[in-house]
Amino acid sequence: MTAGIREFIDTHFSHFNAGELKRAARACRDHLDQGGRLLLTLAGAMSTAGAGRILAPAIRAGLVHGICCTGANLEEDAYRLIGGDTYRFLPEWFSLSASEEAALDAAGLNRVTDTAIPDQVMLALEEHLHLRWQAAANSARSVSPAELMLDTLQDPELVARFVSPETSWLLAAGEHGVPIWTPGWEDSTTGNAFAAAVLRGEIAGHAAVESGTAQMTRLVRWYVENCRPEPGIGFVQVGGGIAGDFAICVVPLIRKELQMPDIPVWGYFCQITDATASYGGYSGAPPNEKISWGKLDQTTPRFSIQSDATLALPLLLAYLLDG
Secondary structure (H helix, E strand, O other): OOOOHHHHHHHHOOOHHHHHHHHHHHHHHHHHHOOOEEEEEEOOOOOOOOOHHHHHHHHHOOOOOEEEEOHHHHHHHHHHHHHHHHOEEOOOHHHOOHHHHHHHHHOOEEEEOOEEEEHHHHHHHHHHHHHHHHHHHHOOOOEOHHHHHHHHOOOHHHHOOOOOHHHOHHHHHHHOOOOEEOOOOOOOHHHHHHHHHHHOOOOOOOOOEOOHHHHHHHHHHHHHHHOOOOOOEEEEEEOOHHHHHHHHOHHHHHHHHOOOOOOOOOOEEEEEEOOOHHHOOHHHOOHHHHHHOOOOOOOOOEEEEEOOHHHHHHHHHHHHHOO
16 A cells, blocks of 8 residues: 555655655654654544545554544544445535535535535434433543544444444554544534533533543643653644644643643654644644744754645655555
8 A cells, every 4th residue: 555655755755845745754754763652633624535544554553642633533534434435425516506505405415525424424423422422421421522432333233334444543543542632522513412412401411521621631641651751752733723732732731830841842743734824823833833832842853744634644654654
């Protein structure tokens, strides 16, 4: 699958964003070869775009040691797993009229760029999740969104529906004990469904699903346990938003709020984004800006690949897998 990718990139990716990708991949490979660990953050619709095809093998190869993702990426990997064969591909997505969009809605098809996810897939997962939410609430437990999702995907009825499970990054993470954090989980279809179930009185309160601050304390413990020895934990940020900002902030939290200044900063940093700094958004913030916040320092290898993540991330991970 990845044979020859490294040689191809080393040969042809020399300048501009291609050169930045090559330099980032080489530095990441060096980081891992020196015993470093890697946390990957996922924003955007990477799971719907099939990122699991390359991310799952990377997890199984021991290249990714933690994942922080949006609620949409968590659930959309599960959607593909149980119903990817029912998706509708829309090659004419860029020219759809308002009436054609309305027809998709009427047919129960939810468009994500060139891919439409059927309502039935979402509802099937929601039905099984609902039982786990109720069980957690009834036992006064607080369970992370990822743990609830992985437990749900063990249901035999859903297992029987699996499509290409080897391409599910969520299953791969569960198999290999890779921790997952999902800040802002409520900004997702399953998060919306949970809130609705609470409002209907079917679930006793919100505590059944681990809160964002509780997830942050779990991330703090993981970081402290894994940041030594050098070169520590590297950081690959796909897109921006809450998945990236939540995870990277753990370092100043530990060093400043918890007054542990000897904890090392992130040992490597690479972001893949199409945003620019001039608009003032976090997604476009260049790596050097993170030095002023105490997330990185002057010696941290740092890279910014201005590109479509559906192109750059597979190339980066394939480079790491090849060799």
